[in-house]
Amino acid sequence: MNRVVQLAAMLCAACVQRPPHATxxxxxxxxxxxxxxxxxxxxxxxxxxxxxxxxxxxxSQEGTLRAPASFGEVIDPALRLKLELAGFTLAExxxxxxxxxxxxxxxxxxxxxxxxxxxxxxxxxxxxxARAVARSLALTSVLVPRLTIRPAxxxxxxxxxxxxxxxxxxxxxHWTVRCQETMYDIYDTPNRLANCVGNGVLAVLAPENLIxxxx
Amino acid sequence: MVLVAACTLEKMPPxxxxxxxxxxxxxxxxxxxxxxxxxxxxxxxxxxAAELSFRGYEIVDLERLNAIERQRIEVQVTxxxxxxxxxSGGSERRVEVRGPTxxxxxxxxxxxxxxxxxxxxVVRVRSALVFxxxxxxxxxxxxxxxxDARMIASALCELEVGTFDTFQEGADRTTRCALAKVLR
Numbered sequence: 155m156n157r158v159v160q161l162a163a164m165l166c167a168a169c170v171q172r173p174p175h176a177t178x179x180x181x182x183x184x185x186x187x188x189x190x191x192x193x194x195x196x197x198x199x200x201x202x203x204x205x206x207x208x209x210x211x212x213x214s215q216e217g218t219l220r221a222p223a224s225f226g227e228v229i230d231p232a233l234r235l236k237l238e239l240a241g242f243t244l245a246e247x248x249x250x251x252x253x254x255x256x257x258x259x260x261x262x263x264x265x266x267x268x269x270x271x272x273x274x275x276x277x278x279x280x281x282x283x284a285r286a287v288a289r290s291l292a293l294t295s296v297l298v299p300r301l302t303i304r305p306a307x308x309x310x311x312x313x314x315x316x317x318x319x320x321x322x323x324x325x326x327x328h329w330t331v332r333c334q335e336t337m338y339d340i341y342d343t344p345n346r347l348a349n350c351v352g353n354g355v356l357a358v359l360a361p362e363n364l365i366x367x368x369x
Numbered sequence: 370m371v372l373v374a375a376c377t378l379e380k381m382p383p384x385x386x387x388x389x390x391x392x393x394x395x396x397x398x399x400x401x402x403x404x405x406x407x408x409x410x411x412x413x414x415x416x417x418a419a420e421l422s423f424r425g426y427e428i429v430d431l432e433r434l435n436a437i438e439r440q441r442i443e444v445q446v447t448x449x450x451x452x453x454x455x456x457s458g459g460s461e462r463r464v465e466v467r468g469p470t471x472x473x474x475x476x477x478x479x480x481x482x483x484x485x486x487x488x489x490x491v492v493r494v495r496s497a498l499v500f501x502x503x504x505x506x507x508x509x510x511x512x513x514x515x516x517d518a519r520m521i522a523s524a525l526c527e528l529e530v531g532t533f534d535t536f537q538e539g540a541d542r543t544t545r546c547a548l549a550k551v552l553r
Contacts, residue, residue, distance in 0.1 A: 190518035231497035
């Protein structure tokens with residue numbers, strides 16, 4: 155019975171909002187030479203009101219869920235998980251420290267002091283500097299996810315998530331995946347976009363992982 | 370009534386995917402901290418570290434190993450006072466340890482240190498909530514070679530978060546599921 159209700163609900167939802175589909179562009183002759191890549195955090199840009207890129211400005215959301223600080227908080231975990239399932243080994247820019255921090259522990263309580271006022275991790279660098287770091291770590295490609303929010307008719311905005319695998323040496327993309335969806339909220343839609351892009355990558359690079367088998 | 374309740378609680382079966390990569394000797398591993406940094410993610414990391422340790426793998430804990438020689442200052446203050454023949458006293462101890470651990474060092478130093486320690490594999494745990502109706506939790510455990518970052522094994526588990534379950538419980542179950550698949 156529950157399955158029937160769920161199926162009906164899914165059909166109703168499908169009438170309202172079609173699932174997004176991924177557009178994948180693979181550039182011929184530009185296959186990456188290594189599966190180990192530097193992954194940047196998702197950045198957001200908009201052609202409309204700049205506050206649209208701040209999830210907290212979208213007003214009160216369902217339940218007691220805290221509004222994420224950025225859309226990357228919702229997109230990155232799901233996207234990176236699928237990219238790793240597709241075979242990439244990700245070096246996360248946000249976890250790569252540029253300088254050594256100092257640590258002081260007093261009676262077991264720990265405190266970290268950052269070395270300078272400048273960028274602390276690779277995630278805070280511009281693209282060219284991030285490329286230089288990638289080169290120094292023998293990473294040949296950089297994954298760049300970007301969410302673009304734009305007006306899509308009266309009272310509506312759409313979100314487009316584009317993920318490009320860019321060659322470090324030439325700055326040319328190996329492939330690009332894009333998904334677009336009307337933005338209804340700050341959790342569901344970004345999450346659907348992340349899964350859509352992830353599935354797009356899986357479909358092209360590791361199709362055997364697209365459909366799981368039951369335990 | 371029982372049947373209705375059972376239908377309400379019914380969940381889709383879990384989904385598991387396993388990939389096997391290049392063969393490798395796994396002996397000394399480093400567990401990279403989860404990207405989310407929450408207590409839940411730290412707990413899942415510890416869960417995986419404990420299980421790997423139990424299975425005989427040597428775990429390199431970046432937060433416990435000193436990057437350089439650290440400075441330790443210990444101050445012990447003992448006092449006593451006598452007032453109208455009543456003696457009172459006490460002591461206070463302050464231990465300050467200064468210096469970075471391996472989790473604080475820059476990426477180039479960390480890479481060299483791990484190589485010097487003979488770390489042969491890197492383990493990464495990921496978990497994510499899939500929004501929708503019903504909500505699902507997915508977890509991935511991935512083991513790669515330290516020298517060339519090639520995948521040794523990878524497993525993903527995905528399951529529904531039930532009516533009476535929390536995301537935390539779901540994340541715990543999916544991580545255990547993925548870990549069991551990787552270790553199989």
